Amino acid sequence: MPARSRCDYPPQSRSDGPANTRLQPNKLVQYMFITTRKLTRNCLGACLSVLLLTGSQPGCGPTDPLSPQLLPVDELHQAEGLGKDGDLTISTAGTIVNRYAALATAARPGDKTIKLSSVAGQGVDALLPLAVDDLLLIIQMQGADIDTGNTVNYGSIVDLRSAGRYEFIGVTSVDQANGTISVYSGCGGLKNGYEPSGHVQVIRVPQYKNLTVSAGAGIVAPAWNGQIGGVVALQVRDTVTSSRTT
Secondary structure, eight states: OOOOOTTSOOOOOOBOOOTTOEEOOSSOEEEEEOOTTTSOSOSSSSOOOEEEEESOOOSSSTTSSOOGGGSOHHHHHHTTOOOTTOOEEEOSTTBOOOEEEEBOSOBOTTOOEEEBOOSTTTSHHHHOSOOTTOEEEEEEOOOOEEOOSSSTTTTOEEEOTTTTOEEEEEEEEEETTTTEEEEOOTTOSOSSOBOGGGOEEEEEEOEEEEEEEOTTOOBOOOOOOSSSOSOEEEEEEEEEEEOOOO
């Protein structure tokens, strides 16, 4: 199986988010919290609530048997997870840690630049401050074809098309005037294609060294409004400690 790059590492398992969780990343640990009480279900059928990535990321990094000259230096150190946002303790309920924008034009596999919406609050302005080595989640929320015939099969999915596709990729530059963001090219640019008609979100993903969630506190997403929201994503380099009891 080819190594997966930090530019594209989907989750491999799911969990309901056990209380008093403490994760030590001896190797890549990835899991997903499903907390539908917090979020609307008007996206992807079963709304993705929390995507949590912990530990060093495989592929496009020094842990793989790749010669360093094959990839830019920024690809190599970014692959490990920078923890550039430092340590964070969540002490209040309803804390939002992400910033959200919408894709404006179609993106294709291999693209190294994406163009965001010109609508205020849904474009590059919504992600600021945004810097080199920041991490983005690109995810298409809708766009599947359904059976529209007047039969008992009405509403059944005929073709998922690009619905549900997502990937993580790092930032190399930001052009606010033109509403574009350049992304890492060392892993070949984008892995997937995305259609704006399917409501594609571009989300800034914080990169923490350590994350602590105090009792009674929690991380949530803004409600899905048909354009953005409904998704929480974050990366933790070292340790996650949760004191939640529910």
